[in-house]
Structures are given as structure tokens and as C-alpha cells.
Amino acid sequence: MKAISLGGRKSGRGGTLHVLGSDLAARIEAGETLLSAAVRGNIPFPHMCNVGECGTCKCRLVTGHIRLKRDISRHVTPEELSAGFVLACQSLAMSEDVAVEVPGMGRGRSTDPAPVQIDASVARVTPLAPGVLALEVDLAAEVRYVAGQVAQLTVPGAPGLGEPRCYSFAEAPARASPRRALFHVRHVPGGAFTDWLFAADRTGARLCFSGPHGGFRYHAADRPLLCVAGGTGLSPIKAILEQGIADGLACDVTLVVGARTQQDLYALDAITSLKERWRGRFAFVPVLSQEPEGSRWTGRKGHVTDYLCEVAAGHADRAAYVCGPPGMIDAVLDVLRGVIPPKHLHYDRFLDRGSAALGPSSAA
Template sequence: MGSERAAPIEVGETLLSAAVRGNIPFPQMCNVGECGACKCRLTRGQLRLKKDISRHVTPEELSAGFVLACQSLAESEEVVVEVPGTARGRSADPAPVRTDARITRVTPLAPGILEVEVGLAAEVRYAAGQYAQLTVPGVPGLSEPRCYSFAEAPDRTSPRRALFHVRHVPGGAFTGWLFAAGRAGARLRFSGPHGSFRYHEAERPLLCVAAGTGLSPIKAILEQGISDGLARDVTLVLGARTQQDLYALDAVAAIEERWRGRFAFVPVLSQEPEGSSWTGRMGHVTDILREAAVAHAGCAAYLCGPPGMIDAALDVLRGRIQPEHLHHDRFLDRGSVALAASAGA
């Protein structure tokens, strides 16, 4: 049962580096210990950590053998780890598909946010919550993959189609190219699915927290929950700067209408100008979480968005929600990754 793969590793090499060189599918995004995607559990061998990983691995998890593969240096000639999706006793995730793709539609959703529909040359099966990597062949500076979460639940009738929500990153090479002109028809290279973020079955209410385009994988997970007949109470907290930054509200309303169970939607704005028409909550998502900490104690939490929001939300929720019910996906742009890499150099 499960999947077992082996690759040579040298003493002093990171687990992730050896896995990539050995063509072993391994959840990863940043390679500098910022995203937490490469968390795995050591079952045999010796490792040395390159830096503190407590932002992603609790002391209890560390005692149980959990580490980040990108920050774990081999200190023995044999190292055995369990990787989410490939561990013995559960079926392995399919290997990522690498295929040609083409942008079929680009739709503005809000200032600085586009919905990008992509047609694929091969069928791709993914779980709601996972992400894909995109590159633009033939365009200087865009050969390095950019990671975007699938923005809708899988459509089994259209496995050659994918949808993404893309935020314009100031100075970002890929988003600068995408937003500069109409890109419908442009060729891409696609790799996916990647990542272990997804719904985990638990008899618990759901607390979903998103900021910016962190809404996209949360939206996909909730849409999948509707298809699967999931009946759980849900609280969705969505953080944005101003009203104009809120997007996909029609999609959220459609989910709320179809959801089997109580559905509470709480948008909160941090920089809405005084005197505007906004009558909803002001502040940050953590303000909402602190107010309702006791109510959320029995939930399973799913957090998506920029690292600062994720870390602040985890600080509030840790100790109230068990670690095994805290699931998160940090959204890192390449500038953030480069900054983290230089800081750790």
C-alpha cells in the first residue's frame, strides 16, 4: 500500500534537493523554509536543521519527527521520511503533469486581480486546495515557475481546463507581463498538481480564513464540499484593504446559498477610508479570531493568504485548535522568497 521511492542523498545535502534530483514528487514552493509546504516526518536516519522552523513545525511535531525537507541536511548515509500523499497506508497523489497550455480567457475581478482560464494539452486531476506552476516559454525572465492555486473545485467533465486568480505584484515579472496587455491565446507551460493543502475529513465545523487571492483555494475547497454533500457549519473570514479589493462575492453568495449547514461570511477591511459606505467590520482578520476564539476552539481551520496574515492568525489559534486541525497555505511572491533566501544566506 502507499508509495515508496528512493533517491541517492549525500551527507550535508538537503532532503528536498535529493528528492528533486531523484524525480521524487515532493510538495514544495519556496525552497527557503518560508512556505512550510515540504513538511515531512523523519522515520529513520539523522538530520541537521539549517535554521529555526518553529513557524511551521510545533515543538510537539518536532518531537514526533516532523521537519521541513528544504531545511534538513542529511547527517547519515540513509534517511527515510514519510511525505504527505505518499506515506505507507494511504494512496499516493498522482505525479504532477507537465504539459503545454494556453490562456483561453482573462477576466478582471477587482483592481489588481485577474481570473485566468487556461486550456491544457493533457488531462490533469487535482484536489481542491492544490496549486499549479506556470511558466511562459520564450519570454525572458519568465522561465522560473510561478505558483497559483486552482480557483475552483475540479470539474471532472473538463480535465483539460484550469482556473486561477492572479494578483498583480508590483515589480513582479510574471504579473507585470500578464497585466500589461491582453494575454488570451498566450502559450504557457503547466506543471501540476502540487501541494498538500486540501480538505481533511473531520467531524468539526470549519473555520476558513483568507486574505486577498488566498480566497481562491478556500473557494475551491468549499465548492468541492458542496459537490461531496458536506454538512458542516462554516465561518468564512475574508480580509481585504478596502471595499474595492473584495472580489468573488457572487461566488461566495452562491456557496452560502447551496451550503448544507450554517454559513457565516465575515468580510473585514483594514484600510477603508473614513466616511465610505462600508457598514461592515473594520480591522484585521485576527481581530475577528480573537473575539470568537472560544467559539472556534472546536473547529478545523483552513488559512490562506500572505505570510504575515497566516502567522498572526496561527498565533491566535494555536493552543485553541489542535495542530492536526490547523491547515494553512502561505502565498509567497518571488520577491518575498528572494528576501527570505538572502536573509538566510
């Protein structure tokens, strides 16, 4: 039996959270979300933003009663809600016992690598563009992940840096050392982690690494690919395409990258390498929104949605992979919904302190 409500009072007593198909369980304190209880109880529950913006913690309520803290229709359709699907970060337990099914957890449900929490350190920091760094991290043990997934980083003992920040792996597992990870980090002014990282040479600094997390990845389909990236949203797209080369994919690809100016375009050598090694046709379309008038730029200007509006009808047969800030994601989905079937629309929102002020950041 299950019950989902947007009203009601908080439970006055605690209970137990059970993950079906496993022996995992955690104590739920009164007024606590399912996700908070899972994390506190060391259950490797998929999550990123903690505020209902990313949808990573979607699960299915099988037994028990919960109250939703907010509307979750951005990530859970009415049909899914009727079937019991909720976001764990927005679900307050209203009964003593709650049982959920979690994608990737439980017997026979997934072959994804299990998340680990290990010591790490900054191996190298390399500027990529104004306000963007490549962060290479040495890991205390080997880590397996799927291209498109994220890791969480914290700085032990540093004031204000104990909350995890999520960053996408910027390199395919096929190209990476199992004891080193690469991330692209954008400086978010006022973001505690990025202010710290950009302020000085942090080579050798201790970190805590948790991962992999997240469900963004390539989904096999007999379709050409439309990849749209804004800012450091390029990092998981790059990793997915690199993995595609390793796996021998030969479908056509259109990679659309949005940036403010030419200076903000980065990883151009890596994109050229992808284009040269890809087995099918590979089109790269950079779009600049704030390129000064009179510059020598001969490419497209405006926003990525301007380009997509022009070509959307011709991309109905594609599978789309979209990654970037929430505003860009929403605008792109508004263009592509009704053109590309929902099951072939895949996206990952990059949240920072400005867009997820109530919880840990995805890019700050």
C-alpha cells in the same frame, strides 16, 4: 539510524536519496538539499516555496544524517523533530545514503493524484478586482487534483520566468473541466511573472504546468467550519467550499474575508452562490482594513483578527481553514491557538518575492 544536526560541515561527497515504499531515488550532490536533489531527479516531491516558509515538503528522515540550514520550528514541533521529521528544502545531506518517508508517496500511503508536468497555454484572463485577475489555463492532458492544492506555472523561453510560481486552484475539481484550470492571480509589483501577465493580453501564450502539489485540503470532522481568507487566499477556500457542496456537507460555515477596501473584495457573486447552495448556515463576514472614512460601507472595518478576537471563544468547536499572506496567517493563528485544537487548524501561506526572496514565489 538517523541524525539531525543544526551544526557541522557540509558533506564533501555526494550520495543517494531514497523514498521509502517506492523505487524512487536520486543522486544528492555535495552541499545540496534533499528537495533540490529530488526535483533534479524527477521525484514528484511535494513542495512550494523552497525556503522553509510553507511547510509543504515536510518528511520523516528514517536513515542517514542531515544538517538543517535554519530553524524549522514553525512547521516541525520538537516532538516531531525528535521523531525524525524535517523540511526537505532545509535539509543538507551529511551521509552518502539518506532515506525518507514522504506523505502521499510510497505504497498504500495516499490516494492523492500524482503530479504531472505538461504543456499548457493561457485560455482567458479576466479582471476580478484592482490588481487581481482570473487566469484560465488550457492543459495538454487531463489533470486531477484535490480542492485546496496548487499548481506551478512557468513561461518557457521567457527571460526571468523559468522559476515556478505556485497558484492555488480556484475551482473545485467537481466544477472544473479536467483539461482546464482556473487560478486567481494578484499583481505583485516587481514580481516577474505577474508583471508579465498584467502587462499585455497573454491569451494563447505557452506555459508549463506542474501539479498538483500541496497538502492544504478539507479534513473530514464533525465540526462547523471557520474559513479565513486574505486577498487571493480566497481561491483555495472557494474551491474547498465548492467541493463541500458537491460532497453534500451540511455543517455551519463562517467565511471571513479580509481586504483593504470595497474595491478589493472580489468573487462576491461566487460567494453569494456558495451561500445559496450550502446546506447548513452560511455567514459571510467581509472586513476592510483601509476603507476611507465617510464611505457608505456599513460592514466591519479593521483587520480580520479584530473580528476573530471578538468571536474566538464562540468558535472553539470549529475547524479552521486559513489562507493568505504570511503576516495574516501568523496573526490569525496567534488568536486561534489555544481556542481551536491544533489538529483542527489548517492553513496555507501565500508567499511572494517580498516574503520569500530566497526562492520561487507562491504568488508573484
